Amino acid sequence: MKPRSRSHLQPWDLYNKSRSRVSRMLFAVLVLIASMEVIESQFLVKTLPGFDGDLPFTLETGHQCTLSYIGVGESDEVQLFYYFIESERNPNEDPLMLWLTRGPGFSGLSGLFYEIGALTIDYANSTLEKARLEINPYSWTKATSIIFLDQPAGTGFTYAKTSEAYIINDTSVILKFNSCNALITPIYLGADSYAGLVAPMIVQEIYNGNEVGKGPHINIQGYVLGNPLTYTSADFNSRIPYAHNMALLSDAIYKSTKENCHGEYWNVDPNNSLCVHDLDVVDKDDNYLYSSVWANSKDVREALHIREYINHVTTRNLAKLNGGDHDMVVPYISTINWIESxxxxxxxxxxxxxxxxxxxxxxxxxxxxxxxxxxxxxxxxxxxxxxxxxxxxxxxxxxxxxxxxx
CATH class of the missing domain: 3.40.50.11320 (Rossmann fold)
Incomplete structure (x- = not known):
């Protein structure tokens, strides 16, 4: 685990310093509440590079009413990109879930390829030059339709037309519903990791709007959070004792880190070289290279209807800590402590x-x-x-x- 000044969560701190400026704009999280009747259009993706044959499920990267990007903000200055996968069971009856992936700022491909989507990387037959895809037999689309969103602007294929529109914060994230679609579909919100801070605020906005009759009534049924951040410093400070309790850290490393960092592993003094060194010993970083290479290939961008002048997709901050059955990013003990509060x-x-x-x-x-x-x-x-x-x-x-x- 790295000290805060070098953490993979650092960019969001910069956004939080700009709250007064961004209060003038509403950065919308799009939810397409579709009637689930598939409409043949140029935005229905039937094949994808790296996957043999036609896709055995319905994938859309745009809609008849929305084209392949959704403009949000007062002048549509933010252009949102998303992947919509229809439920493979009964799309006319199954609910719709909007999935927000980690953060701050993660491409929806992370959730689609590595977590709950209908496709995953075929590692046995992939190279960094050419990634292969295969079906995920445990996709959540077995039970629900899912929208994977690239957000905020600057993440994935989502972009902004002005530099000011790239500056956002947590409280500026709200829901915008497309008037082309029915509003009776049961809606669930899903999020993990850092997005666990954002999702409850979105749900609260929905409930507030429903109570006062602001906008269309939204049939929100609940939300699910996976390994969510709840209280940042407490979550991060729980990593070291949790790893020690689970025998992921030796007694010697734990003792040295605890003494040199004085029990504080989040707000670390960069001049405390002994603490910084100990945290470097603890830290184990990894990244997902295949998705970035795949998404940046010309044939993939054409298949997904990406605008030609988007130079390079960034799957920002695709770094994670691998611990197998031991989550050292957000240990469950910190989540329990937050719930008990x-x-x-x-x-x-x-x-x-x-x-x-x-x-x-x-x-x-x-x-x-x-x-x-x-x-x-x-x-x-x-x-x-x-x-x-x-x-x-x-x-x-x-x-x-x-x-x-x-």
Whole structure:
């Protein structure tokens, strides 16, 4: 783990310093609430480079009413790009989920290829010069239609027409609904990692709008957060003791890091060379090279209807910490501590949940008034847990969407 000044989350700190300027603009997160009836158009993607044959599911990168980009803001200064994959089960009845991937600023390809989407990288047959794709048998599109969004501007194929439009912050993220589509479809919001800070604010905006009758009524049913940030300093400071408890750090490394950093692993003094050195020993970075190479190839950009003057797609900050079944990015113990700070009554205490009669993790349920919260762990899951345990996560989301008990 790196100190804050060198962290992969650093860019968002710059955005937060610009709150007064960005209050004049509303950076919209687009949700296409489609009638789920497939409309033949030039924006229906039937084939993709790296995948043999026609795609066995419906993929759209634009809509009859929206073209391949969605303009948002007062003068459409932000041009949003998205991937829409229709439910493979029953698109006329299944809900719609908007998925926000990590951050700050991640291409929707990260969620599509590495987490819950219908395609994934075929590593056995891929090279950095030519990535191959294969079907993900545990895609969440088995139960819901999903929109993967490139956001904010400057991420993926999403761009802005003015330099000012690139400056955003968390509280400027709201929902914009396309008037071309029906508004009765059940909507869920999904997010992971840093996007866990943003998603609840979006949901709150929806509830606020529904209560006062501002805009169309949105049929929001709930939201799901995977390994979310909740309280940044507490989340990050929990990494070191968690890694030690899980035997990922030796006693010697843990003792040295704790003493030299004085128990503070987030706001680190860059002049504290002993602490910085210890954190470098702890840190294990990795990145996803295949998706960037694939997305920047000319044939892929043509297949996805990317505007020609977009020079280079950035899958910004595609760095992660790999820990197998030990998430050192946002340890679950910090999430539990945050939930307990909400003082919600427990209605179903800590117990195991199962897939095929095997313990897949542990869960606890909370409820207050008409609000309910389910917390669940997944054995063997890393920070982007569906990447490591796709079968278990598909089972979890199907039960949750159908309001079945884990």
């Amino acid at each position: 909400l003082n919600l009554p427990v209605i179903d205490d800590w117990r195991p949940w199962f897939v095929d009669e095997q313990v897949s993790g542990y869960t606890v349920n909370y409820s207050k008034y008409d609000y309910s919260l389910t917390f669940a762990t997944v054995k063997g899951g890393g920070h982007t847990a569906p990447e490591y345990k796709p079968r278990e996560f598909l089972s979890m989301i199907v039960r949750w969407l159908h309001k079945d008990t884990l």
